[in-house]
Amino acid sequence: MAGMRTVEELLKLDPARYDITVFGAEPHPNYDRIMLSSVLAGEKQVDDIVINTRAWYDDNDIALHTGDPAIEIDPKARTVTSQSGLVVPYDRLLLATGSRPIVPPIPGLNLPGVCAFRDIADVDTMIDAAGTYRKAVVIGGGLLGLEAAWGLKRRGMDVAVVHLMPTLMERQLDEAAGKLLQRDLTERGIAFFTDGQTEQVTGTERVTGIELADGRSAPADLVVVAIGIRPDVALAKTAGLEVNRGIVVGDNMATSDPDIFAVGECAEHRGAVVGLVAPIWDMARVCAHHLAGGDALVYAAQATATRLKITGIDVYSAGQLKAGEDEDEVILRDARRGAYRKLVMRDGKVVGTVLYGDVADGAWYFDLIRRKTDVSDIADRMILGQSATVAGGVAAAPDVASMPDDMQICGCNGVCKGTIVETIRAKGLDNYDAVKAHTKASASCGSCAPLVRQLLAATLGIEDTGPAIPTVCKCTVHTHEDVRGQILAQKLKTQDAVRKAMAWKTQDGCASCRPALNYYLLCAWPGEYQDDSRSRFINERAHANIQKDGTYSVIPRMWGGTATPAEVAAIAKVAQKYDIKEIKITGGQRLAIYGVKKPDLPAVWGELTAAGLVSGHAYAKGLRTVKTCVGLEWCRFGTQDSTSLGKQLERLTWGNWTPHKFKMGVSGCPRNCAESSIKDFGVICVESGFDLLVGGNGGIELRGTDKLGHVASEAEVLEYCAAFMQLYREEARYLDRTAPWIERVGIAYVRARIVEDSDGRRALAAKFAHAQSFLQDDPWAERANRQVDATEFQPLPALV
Amino acid sequence: MTWTRICQLNDIPSLGARTLPAPKGEIAIFRCADDSVFAVLNRCPHKQGPLSEGIVHGHRVACPLHSWVIDLTSGEAVAPDIGCTPKIPTKVENGEVFLAVS
Ligand code: SRM
Numbered sequence: 001m002a003g004m005r006t007v008e009e010l011l012k013l014d015p016a017r018y019d020i021t022v023f024g025a026e027p028h029p030n031y032d033r034i035m036l037s038s039v040l041a042g043e044k045q046v047d048d049i050v051i052n053t054r055a056w057y058d059d060n061d062i063a064l065h066t067g068d069p070a071i072e073i074d075p076k077a078r079t080v081t082s083q084s085g086l087v088v089p090y091d092r093l094l095l096a097t098g099s100r101p102i103v104p105p106i107p108g109l110n111l112p113g114v115c116a117f118r119d120i121a122d123v124d125t126m127i128d129a130a131g132t133y134r135k136a137v138v139i140g141g142g143l144l145g146l147e148a149a150w151g152l153k154r155r156g157m158d159v160a161v162v163h164l165m166p167t168l169m170e171r172q173l174d175e176a177a178g179k180l181l182q183r184d185l186t187e188r189g190i191a192f193f194t195d196g197q198t199e200q201v202t203g204t205e206r207v208t209g210i211e212l213a214d215g216r217s218a219p220a221d222l223v224v225v226a227i228g229i230r231p232d233v234a235l236a237k238t239a240g241l242e243v244n245r246g247i248v249v250g251d252n253m254a255t256s257d258p259d260i261f262a263v264g265e266c267a268e269h270r271g272a273v274v275g276l277v278a279p280i281w282d283m284a285r286v287c288a289h290h291l292a293g294g295d296a297l298v299y300a301a302q303a304t305a306t307r308l309k310i311t312g313i314d315v316y317s318a319g320q321l322k323a324g325e326d327e328d329e330v331i332l333r334d335a336r337r338g339a340y341r342k343l344v345m346r347d348g349k350v351v352g353t354v355l356y357g358d359v360a361d362g363a364w365y366f367d368l369i370r371r372k373t374d375v376s377d378i379a380d381r382m383i384l385g386q387s388a389t390v391a392g393g394v395a396a397a398p399d400v401a402s403m404p405d406d407m408q409i410c411g412c413n414g415v416c417k418g419t420i421v422e423t424i425r426a427k428g429l430d431n432y433d434a435v436k437a438h439t440k441a442s443a444s445c446g447s448c449a450p451l452v453r454q455l456l457a458a459t460l461g462i463e464d465t466g467p468a469i470p471t472v473c474k475c476t477v478h479t480h481e482d483v484r485g486q487i488l489a490q491k492l493k494t495q496d497a498v499r500k501a502m503a504w505k506t507q508d509g510c511a512s513c514r515p516a517l518n519y520y521l522l523c524a525w526p527g528e529y530q531d532d533s534r535s536r537f538i539n540e541r542a543h544a545n546i547q548k549d550g551t552y553s554v555i556p557r558m559w560g561g562t563a564t565p566a567e568v569a570a571i572a573k574v575a576q577k578y579d580i581k582e583i584k585i586t587g588g589q590r591l592a593i594y595g596v597k598k599p600d601l602p603a604v605w606g607e608l609t610a611a612g613l614v615s616g617h618a619y620a621k622g623l624r625t626v627k628t629c630v631g632l633e634w635c636r637f638g639t640q641d642s643t644s645l646g647k648q649l650e651r652l653t654w655g656n657w658t659p660h661k662f663k664m665g666v667s668g669c670p671r672n673c674a675e676s677s678i679k680d681f682g683v684i685c686v687e688s689g690f691d692l693l694v695g696g697n698g699g700i701e702l703r704g705t706d707k708l709g710h711v712a713s714e715a716e717v718l719e720y721c722a723a724f725m726q727l728y729r730e731e732a733r734y735l736d737r738t739a740p741w742i743e744r745v746g747i748a749y750v751r752a753r754i755v756e757d758s759d760g761r762r763a764l765a766a767k768f769a770h771a772q773s774f775l776q777d778d779p780w781a782e783r784a785n786r787q788v789d790a791t792e793f794q795p796l797p798a799l800v
Numbered sequence: 801m802t803w804t805r806i807c808q809l810n811d812i813p814s815l816g817a818r819t820l821p822a823p824k825g826e827i828a829i830f831r832c833a834d835d836s837v838f839a840v841l842n843r844c845p846h847k848q849g850p851l852s853e854g855i856v857h858g859h860r861v862a863c864p865l866h867s868w869v870i871d872l873t874s875g876e877a878v879a880p881d882i883g884c885t886p887k888i889p890t891k892v893e894n895g896e897v898f899l900a901v902s
């Protein structure tokens with residue numbers, strides 16, 4: 001990264017000065033190493049992270065030799081020799097060999113199935129292993145190790161992290177934040193062995209596990225070693241350059257040989273080596289300046305900030321992590337949101353910060369640290385963030401307009417606000433991707449992308465909606481959150497009112513936004529808003545699932561998967577009567593009648609209703625099924641009456657409308673025969689009570705549940721369930737299942753609202769009950785017996 | 801071509817549709833928000849989905865099976881999809897809906 005960045009800077013300064021030859025040990029052109037974490041996590045492809053393509057090298061007349069490391073430098077003859085035997089003369093030589101992963105002296109590291117986390121080949125090894133094997137161990141609980149662990153977890157492996165120290169990322173985080181991080185990652189299913197010294201990696205053909213010095217052990221099919229890096233100085237040594245930990249360079253990035261320069265992780269400047277890209281970009285600029293014949297710029301080490309790239313976990317730290325003798329610490333904990341922040345202050349200045357959970361103010365604190373700004377007059381409010389320090393200000397996001405021009409926005413690429421604004425104006429840029437391409441701001445780790453977007457919006461004088469947050473549909477620029485917020489704030493009670501107040505581009509919306517608005521209004525104004533059947537997808541409008549041939553399926557509720565003989569007989573009878581050939585047992589533990597013609601639906605429902613059956617809502621974005629197992633009543637392992645509890649849950653929640661469908665399961669013991677761990681709300685009965693699980697999904701993207709908590713009584717299960725469902729109803733976006741919603745807000749948040757805040761929980765459960773008082777009306781009975789929506793099912797008289 | 805009276809405007813729900821069996825296949829008659837009325841053969845050009853069951857918006861309907869959008873004024877699928885369902889001329893007079901059948 002450092003080498004080609006220097007070349008890019010040089011081309012900007014003086015494109016014709018040199019004939020350039022580049023040797024790279026890896027078989028790829030240069031790519032964004034930082035993004036390997038995203039490739040591993042499946043969020044990006046290798047192609048997405050290439051920085052300069054082969055075509056770029058051709059366009060700039062640069063000879064590129066990939067997969068051909070330089071092996072020797074002859075400073076007298078001024079030549080470089082490559083492994084394939086090429087000998088290339090030079091006037092100036094640039095070394096940017098980076099680092100190598102540290103390999104500890106542990107037996108077994110040469111076994112297949114062991115790799116580091118440094119380059120594309122390592123990531124390929126890990127992705128392959130994740131496709132075939134189950135268990136991974138990562139040695140090293142620093143930034144890299146945790147990103148590796150998360151990526152492997154995302155790829156479906158069981159992951160354990162062995163870390164030498166008592167808390168994670170101890171070099172970047174204080175103990176409190178390290179502990180929070182460990183808690184959140186544990187919740188996401190990663191196991192930890194802290195204070196763990198790996199003694200050996202076991203296996204004969206391939207790794208089978210690891211053993212720790214204290215006797216602990218873990219099985220493994222893949223072991224990733226990420227305990228640190230060491231500057232790669234092998235090539236520099238062949239030239240006899242002065243080498244310590246890294247290749248010794250001066251303020252102009254020249255080595256002990258004035259014609260040989262070194263940049264990046266391989267360089268050692270004033271006794272320090274670096275491991276993050278921000279200082280590397282400074283080195284590249286300084287080095288290019290000197291290569292282009294300049295002599296003014298000098299490199300000076302700056303404070304750096306760290307951020308962890310694990311989706312949904314926000315950690316930020318910069319400067320000093322702990323207060324020394326003359327310093328004070330200010331700490332703020334927000335248990336509700338699982339957030340933590342700490343400032344280290346000295347003489348009225350901020351000298352360090354650690355943020356966990358809410359990192360929006362990170363850039364602001366970092367700027368104050370770098371500038372050594374005196375903040376004595378606002379010191380008491382500092383900890384609350386930037387918005388709390390401006391008079392009357394309650395701005396939720398950092399205020400880009402008030403930032404000084406030389407405030408650094410992109411830490412990775414060292415791009416300041418002024419540069420971004422100037423480039424937008426000079427080049428007439430009007431979209432985020434163009435700004436990123438022209439300024440490189442947010443082009444590396446991407447964590448400052450929201451700031452860059454805000455700056456773009458502020459410069460163009462438009463509203464920033466952001467990409468990560470989708471708009472409801474193409475009819476509007478507003479996000480789901482905006483719309484829900486305004487419905488409540490402005491007391492908007494009809495779809496027309498919403499479309500008018502929020503300047504919709506279409507008069508009557510479209511097939512995407514109408515169902516969403518209908519749901520949001522229904523949820524906001526129970527009993528008041530009149531459900532609009534015209535804004536419902538056919539299945540919900542006709543209360544049956546449309547089939548490929550235009551007929552419908554009819555699936556009545558079978559409470560907890562049970563039925564009386566009379567109910568089963570009624571289903572069989574109606575199927576016979578309407579000449580329905582097949583009854584299917586669904587994946588949701590109930591019986592379905594397939595192939596009913598639309599005009600017959602009310603009559604079919606009439607017969608089922610007469611036998612006491614109600615709609616199973618197999619078509620609804622609402623409660624679907626509650627699967628149960630036989631439990632205590634019959635099973636030799638049963639601990640509680642899971643069938644009865646399942647039925648109670650179904651009686652409590654049926655008829656409800658939710659952002660997407662909602663499924664439950666109740667299992668009588670941890671053997672989990674009702675598959676509770678892939679349900680939106682699952683219960684596992686145990687001797688001492690009930691484990692509550694949420695956010696599972698067995699559909700398109702498999703996701704195991706997160707544990708919400710443990711309760712002792714059935715009554716509590718019901719209360720927690722109602723409260724959870726109401727929170728989901730009120731806060732998830734339309735068409736979000738609970739799984740993606742929880743991925744976004746985090747289980748810690750859900751727990752804070754449902755488990756830790758008992759008043760809040762009871763209030764949510766009460767709101768749920770209020771909504772249910774309007775919703776628990778069997779739609780089939782209404783249509784079969786009370787002629788609701790009669791025209792829906794009757795064709796007009798035939799044309800002859 | 802003769803105009804045949806089919807029903808009253810109010811027999812068709814606003815932003816909805818009714819169907820009627822006909823010799824050349826079922827017809828779907830739509831009523832839009834501005835009370836304009838359109839009729840097409842009730843078969844989506846994609847895989848014969850019943851268009852009458854779709855969500856009506858503007859002068860368009862979204863097919864219930866795979867969400868193609870059909871422009872009711874022409875019977876054509878909205879780009880990028882390509883296809884057309886036969887359109888039947890309609891008129892509304894004094895709250896009565898007429899279809900032109902040949
Ligand atoms: C009938 C049934 C299959 C069966 O033959 O057993 C079924 C049938 C359909 N499923 Fe399902 N799903 C059925 C159980 C499941 C299950 C298993 C379960 O619930 O235990 C799953 C995975 C579990 C889960 O949802 O977490 C399942 C995951 C899906 C998904 C993917 C959902 C997701 O979040 O990824 C869809 C698509 C969607 O909802 O957008 C879907 C959609 C559908 C639709 C409604 C497709 C559609 O929109 O027309 C199917 C209707 C077929 C029809 O013609 O009636 N079906 N579907 C099952 C009805 C259960 C019931 O009694 O209500």
Ligand SMILES: Cc1cc2nc3c(=O)[nH]c(=O)nc-3n(C[C@H](O)[C@H](O)[C@H](O)COP(=O)(O)OP(=O)(O)OC[C@H]3O[C@@H](n4cnc5c(N)ncnc54)[C@H](O)[C@@H]3O)c2cc1C
Binds near residue numbers: 070147307
């Ligand atoms: C998974 C991962 C995530 C990271 N995340 C972040 C982050 O979020 N933020 C951050 O700031 N930093 C991050 N880093 C660190 C950052 O990637 C490095 O600091 C940066 O890549 C160093 O650049 P460099 O040019 O010095 O070394 P490299 O990018 O390693 O480039 C050196 C290149 O030289 C090649 N080479 C070595 N010897 C020879 C030879 N003899 N001949 C030819 N070629 C040779 C190597 O194969 C390598 O391709 C991350 C690193 C990794 C591995």
Ligand code: SF4
């Ligand atoms: S898996 Fe579900 S959606 Fe797919 S064909 Fe079967 S029933 Fe239909």
Ligand code: FES
Binds near residue numbers: 845864865866
């Ligand atoms: S049948 Fe209409 S979209 Fe497929």
